[in-house]
Amino acid sequence: MKPVVDRLKQEYEGRVEFRIYDVDKDSEGQELMRQYGAQYVPTFVFVNSDGTEANRAVGETSESEMRRLLDSLQ
Amino acid sequence: MTDGRCSLDAKKILLWAGVALVIVVGAVFLMRPASGDVQNVTPDRAAELVADGVRVVDVRTPGEYDLSHIPGAENVPMDVLASEASAWDPGEPLLVYCTTGARSAQAVTYLEAQGFETIYHLDAGIVTWSGDLEKGSEIAEMPADVKPGDSPVIYEFSTDW
Known part of the structure; x- marks a missing residue:
């Protein structure tokens, strides 16, 4: 997933903020993951600018699906 | 004749020894500690x-x-x-x-x-796993420290594994 995420991060820079956590090492990421009730890795949570959760993707996700979810963010 | 008789007996002995060996080896194999x-x-x-x-x-x-x-x-x-x-x-x-x-x-x-x-x-x-989980099994409320920002956010939770 990393090459896809890196590419999308670059492409969506300025439009979508990417917050990436290694939950094995990052306690803040673990806490956020717990708060979101995310059970699996990788999990992607898509949050609109008003703070509402728009979507989430769990497990390996295709680049086209990631783009679709990113484009649906408001 | 005698030599032939002895040879036959020797063959029988060898045969039975072979059978006994197979039985012993088989028994040892069956009685060994169970593998995982x-x-x-x-x-x-x-x-x-x-x-x-x-x-x-x-x-x-x-x-x-x-x-x-x-x-x-x-x-x-x-x-x-x-x-x-x-x-x-x-x-x-x-x-x-x-x-x-x-x-x-x-x-x-x-x-x-x-x-x-x-x-x-x-x-x-x-x-x-689709059954119940202890902790984290419910979709939580929006985290208190996630404030609306200027732009949408994508959170990725992952590991090196």
Whole structure:
């Protein structure tokens, strides 16, 4: 997933903020993951600018699906 | 004639010795300690085993375990598995899992080598588990520290595994 995420991060820079956590090492990421009730890795949570959760993707996700979810963010 | 008779007896003796050898070797083979019985199981089968009270071993890190785990599972991370498992009864069946099956496969290989007789392996990992989880099984409220910002946000929660 990393090459896809890196590419999308670059492409969506300025439009979508990417917050990436290694939950094995990052306690803040673990806490956020717990708060979101995310059970699996990788999990992607898509949050609109008003703070509402728009979507989430769990497990390996295709680049086209990631783009679709990113484009649906408001 | 005598030589021929002796030769026949010698052949019979050799034949019976061979038969005896096969029987002894077979008996020794059958009586040897049972080798580990490792079964890869589906989430549904794992759920049945959990319901039956099998010992459930989660070999992920404490952080992952805290986020959510199969009810009743004990956390035995890979780095302490050897020391912890040395105190367990090898005859007690185990259900072993991790996130996706990579670490637990190593754990199962180790436990089998240590003589554990019955090992159930949730080889696709907890990601395939659809039953109840302890902790983190509900979609939480919006985190208090996630404030609306100027732009949408994507959170990625991942590991190196």
